[in-house]
Amino acid sequence: xxxxxxxxxxxxxxxxxxxxxxxxxxxxxxxxxxxxxxxxxxxxxxxxxxxxxxxxxxxxxxxxxxxxxxxxxxxxxxxxxxxxxxxxxxxxxxxxxxxxxxxxxxxxxxxxxxxxxxxxxxxxxxxxxxxxxxxxxxxxxxxxxxxxxxxxxxxxxxxxxxxxxxxxxxxxxxxxxxxxxxxxxxxxxxxxxxxxxxxxxxxxxxxxxxxxxxxxxxxxxxxxxxxxxxxxxxxxxxxxxxxxxxxxxxxxxxxxxxxxxxxxxxxxxxxxxxxxxxxxxxxxxxxxxxxxxxxxxxxxxxxxxxxxxxxxxxxxxxxxxxxxxxxxxxxxxxxxxxxxxxxxxxxxxxxxxxxxxxxxxxxxxxxxxxxxxxxxxxxxxxxxxxxxxxxxxxxxxxxxxxxxxxxxxxxxxxxxxxxxxxxxxxxxxxxxxxxxxxxxxxxxxxxxxxxxxxxxxx
Amino acid sequence: xxxxxxxxxxxxxxxxxxxxxxxxxxxxxxxxxxxxxxxxxxxxxxxxxxxxxxxxxxxxxxxxxxxxxxxxxxxxxxxxxxxxxxxxxxxxxxxxxxxxxxxxxxxxxxxxxxxxxxxxxxxxxxxxxxxxxxxxxxxxxxxxxxxxxxxxxxxxxxxxxxxxxxxxxxxxxxxxxxxxxxxxxxxxxxxxxxxxxxxxxxxxxxxxxxxxxxxxxxxxxxxxxxxxxxxxxxxxxxxxxxxxxxxxxxxxxxxxxxxxxxxxxxxxxxxxxxxxxxxxxxxxxxxxxxxxxxxxxxxxxxxxxxxxxxxxxxxxxxxxxxxxxxxxxxxxxxxxxxxxxxxxxxxxxxxxxxxxxxxxxxxxxxxxxxxxxxxxxxxxxxxxxxxxxxxxxxxxxxxxxxxxxxxxxxxxxxxxxxxxxxxxxxxxxxxxxxxxxxxxxxxxxxxxxxxxxxxxxx
Ligand SMILES: [Zn+2]
Ligand SMILES: [Zn+2]
Numbered sequence: 001x002x003x004x005x006x007x008x009x010x011x012x013x014x015x016x017x018x019x020x021x022x023x024x025x026x027x028x029x030x031x032x033x034x035x036x037x038x039x040x041x042x043x044x045x046x047x048x049x050x051x052x053x054x055x056x057x058x059x060x061x062x063x064x065x066x067x068x069x070x071x072x073x074x075x076x077x078x079x080x081x082x083x084x085x086x087x088x089x090x091x092x093x094x095x096x097x098x099x100x101x102x103x104x105x106x107x108x109x110x111x112x113x114x115x116x117x118x119x120x121x122x123x124x125x126x127x128x129x130x131x132x133x134x135x136x137x138x139x140x141x142x143x144x145x146x147x148x149x150x151x152x153x154x155x156x157x158x159x160x161x162x163x164x165x166x167x168x169x170x171x172x173x174x175x176x177x178x179x180x181x182x183x184x185x186x187x188x189x190x191x192x193x194x195x196x197x198x199x200x201x202x203x204x205x206x207x208x209x210x211x212x213x214x215x216x217x218x219x220x221x222x223x224x225x226x227x228x229x230x231x232x233x234x235x236x237x238x239x240x241x242x243x244x245x246x247x248x249x250x251x252x253x254x255x256x257x258x259x260x261x262x263x264x265x266x267x268x269x270x271x272x273x274x275x276x277x278x279x280x281x282x283x284x285x286x287x288x289x290x291x292x293x294x295x296x297x298x299x300x301x302x303x304x305x306x307x308x309x310x311x312x313x314x315x316x317x318x319x320x321x322x323x324x325x326x327x328x329x330x331x332x333x334x335x336x337x338x339x340x341x342x343x344x345x346x347x348x349x350x351x352x353x354x355x356x357x358x359x360x361x362x363x364x365x366x367x368x369x370x371x372x373x374x375x376x377x378x379x380x381x382x383x384x385x386x387x388x389x390x391x392x393x394x395x396x397x398x399x400x401x402x403x404x405x406x407x408x409x410x411x412x413x414x415x416x417x418x419x420x421x422x423x424x425x426x427x428x429x430x431x432x433x434x435x436x437x438x439x440x441x442x443x444x445x446x447x448x449x450x451x452x453x454x455x456x457x458x
Numbered sequence: 459x460x461x462x463x464x465x466x467x468x469x470x471x472x473x474x475x476x477x478x479x480x481x482x483x484x485x486x487x488x489x490x491x492x493x494x495x496x497x498x499x500x501x502x503x504x505x506x507x508x509x510x511x512x513x514x515x516x517x518x519x520x521x522x523x524x525x526x527x528x529x530x531x532x533x534x535x536x537x538x539x540x541x542x543x544x545x546x547x548x549x550x551x552x553x554x555x556x557x558x559x560x561x562x563x564x565x566x567x568x569x570x571x572x573x574x575x576x577x578x579x580x581x582x583x584x585x586x587x588x589x590x591x592x593x594x595x596x597x598x599x600x601x602x603x604x605x606x607x608x609x610x611x612x613x614x615x616x617x618x619x620x621x622x623x624x625x626x627x628x629x630x631x632x633x634x635x636x637x638x639x640x641x642x643x644x645x646x647x648x649x650x651x652x653x654x655x656x657x658x659x660x661x662x663x664x665x666x667x668x669x670x671x672x673x674x675x676x677x678x679x680x681x682x683x684x685x686x687x688x689x690x691x692x693x694x695x696x697x698x699x700x701x702x703x704x705x706x707x708x709x710x711x712x713x714x715x716x717x718x719x720x721x722x723x724x725x726x727x728x729x730x731x732x733x734x735x736x737x738x739x740x741x742x743x744x745x746x747x748x749x750x751x752x753x754x755x756x757x758x759x760x761x762x763x764x765x766x767x768x769x770x771x772x773x774x775x776x777x778x779x780x781x782x783x784x785x786x787x788x789x790x791x792x793x794x795x796x797x798x799x800x801x802x803x804x805x806x807x808x809x810x811x812x813x814x815x816x817x818x819x820x821x822x823x824x825x826x827x828x829x830x831x832x833x834x835x836x837x838x839x840x841x842x843x844x845x846x847x848x849x850x851x852x853x854x855x856x857x858x859x860x861x862x863x864x865x866x867x868x869x870x871x872x873x874x875x876x877x878x879x880x881x882x883x884x885x886x887x888x889x890x891x892x893x894x895x896x897x898x899x900x901x902x903x904x905x906x907x908x909x910x911x912x913x914x915x916x
Contacts, residue, residue, distance in 0.1 A: 198675065209738060209739075210736060210737040210738040211737035212737055214737065214738070215858075216758070216760045216786055216788065216858075217788065217858040217859020217860075218736075218753065218858050219736050219753065220753070220760040220788055220858065221743050221744065221753060221756060221757075221788065222736075222741055222743045222752040223733075223740070223742055223743075224738070225761055227692070227761035227763070228693075228695075228696070228761050230689070230764075231689040231691075231693045231764075232689075232693045234685070234686065234689035235686075235689045235690045235692075235693035236693075238686070278672060279668040279670055280667060280672070280681035280682070281667075281812075281814070282812040282813025283813070284681055284683075284812075285681075294679045294680040295676065295677065295680045298679060300674070300678045300679030302674045302683060302686075302777060303689065303767065303778070304674065304685075304767050304773070304775055304777075304778065305685070305766065305767035305768035305769045305774070305776075305778065306685050306765065306766055306769070307765040307769040308765075309763035309764060309784070310762050310763035310784060311764070311784075314821070315762065315786065315821045316762055316763070317660060317762055317786045318760075318762050318763075323764070324769075325685075326767070326768060326769075328674055328773065328775040330674065330678055330679065353740075354739075354740040354742075355739040355742060356739070356740075357739075363773045400673075400674075400676045401673065401674075401676065401775070
């Protein structure tokens, strides 16, 4: 029986398991649901045991638990693959906006509605079906590669304990490749793989001028105004081509290959539709790049917030004592967040006029971008696996932001490939989240092919 | 008996009257003191009647009353002078910072401490003493010019009803010159006259972008960011020489004469001391002008407040939906606030990138600057009068902001001269306001000389 036939034959069983799991409201951001997150981990552990994983453990953290499972390949020289996903879900507010109960999974047509259906329970569960399908297709009783699964319980609340967990359990997590199943495809008709995610670092910039707000009649025009200086500083962040002027900002940037840019250009991108999603009246951005390239391939500087002086009703003709701005920088592969922070500090100092004092406060060390190596056998295996499942060419996409993926790549020192079948229209993080059942089954089939392809190419 | 001898002889009487008046807490900004403001008007009316003014009236407004008095010259062809001042005072908070009770006048050395001692009761009252001194000196029973006094009761709460009052009573207020006694001199040792006050207009600028805050991972760097656009716009307000780039902004500006700039340069200005008053670590401003010229002679653009996006704790990586700024423009003689507002509107439109919507909201029609004509006989008479009283050359100053003075000049269509003896160190509007008694007496003497000088020069 080939993988597809096995999967078709076990569709109802798969959906019934998923239904059970989706009924557990495992919202990690809400303390009153922390018991549910623990129940969700236990449910998954039981399910993976039933699937046949010889080793299944619930790993406690100072926060909420992850689930670890391992199924060794028969061949001890076969590569090891680690699958990452998460079993916690987003909150459901505003709950009144849901057409059916968020934790009462409801099938309408091919869409299964429930919180977590797409992000990420459906995508974790297709791996259990996929490994069984691989075994059915090969007739073996162990997978062709060693499969480890690491399914986190705090992804939707910032993965705060996850890097430490990976460091502590580093020896158990050793792998040749990490497969991330927590992203989207371009559309149901256009299968694609995410091949990169931007990193981020962010800073609060403070400019302090006079000791107190001054009367602008007496002092205006004769002392430096912190809000004026902040406007000048932030305006200087981009040059006329909207390149970023922070010293050394582009150092090390790994440019996307012509092949990748060409594949991106082939995506059926409708800018008008994108603008309506963005609720914006026009595009904007760095000269020489398309909109998709701007959000996927290019680093950016974004003013997230800004304040100073009199911000209430009416007028108050003052020179304000201080000005403040929060700025985030999206990073691309090759950029070092630490060096970017140094550059930002240098930039702020260089743009602080005499008489003002500047401060920079970075909220943390920042997150590196991550990307797949498009020329690697692993990437080629994954693409080929998806192409077999979908019967179509698989294109490349990226994502503009990221979760814990860069930490996974760094701590486990493993290349990442993204195999996932969510859609942008799945409304993850919003009311009426759903997943396309046919795509989940394609995901299972992709996984089944992937284990074989990886074994063959290693 | 000459004016000075008369004034010296009546010092105690003057101080005892002032003591009475200062005990009335005529705080116009505090409704619980509105009865006191009315009592203050009545007290002044009685005092001017006792001084000898044949006509004294309390003029009601929808707010608090002004006092009007008139004493016609014997010669029907003599010029008419209107004296402006105010009888209301600032609030006294923080009251615990006062060394003696704000409404219990206390003489320490030559300083008389009380709320309103300098601003403006002391300076109004020296005119009553001055006119009696003028009569004593001339031996006549009417002053050499027709003297009208118009003493407002709402100056410290924005003069809201004062322009209407002047318009309604326009015929009674007809005059050849308005003498304003509500400013300061450079210092006790450096007598000076204010010869101009800047006007002001202010605007709130709003830039609207996406319909809601957007996730910067998904949209950052590809849609216009309103805070970025606002920073660019505000940064473009000044060129590299800190000239203002609003179209037509400098149209009609009446430059100060070389004589005035020269007199300003002769003021013993200590920039270090000024910076400590400004609580600023450095000066800043338009190229080609000194600090005093920047605050007195030059129009400015000042960002008073700015806000948008995430301004709370922590980070929120968004493209904000909107950005807001409050900007005030100090104006100099010759600038038309209406034309400046048109220029600002034009400037905002020209600096709004595609995809953003801009709004401008001016808080009112703005206030013109006002200035004395330095070559006029009136100004020369006033300067000569002060020089006789002080026995020294009188220099020129200006003020960076203004109260109702421009309205007085415009509604009464009369040139302004500023004769006043307050000091910057009098702490008007702050705890422990005081006035120098010797300067009040010099003020009375200046007034006495002024009436004679004006009559002689007309
Ligand atoms: Zn997810
Ligand atoms: Zn005053």
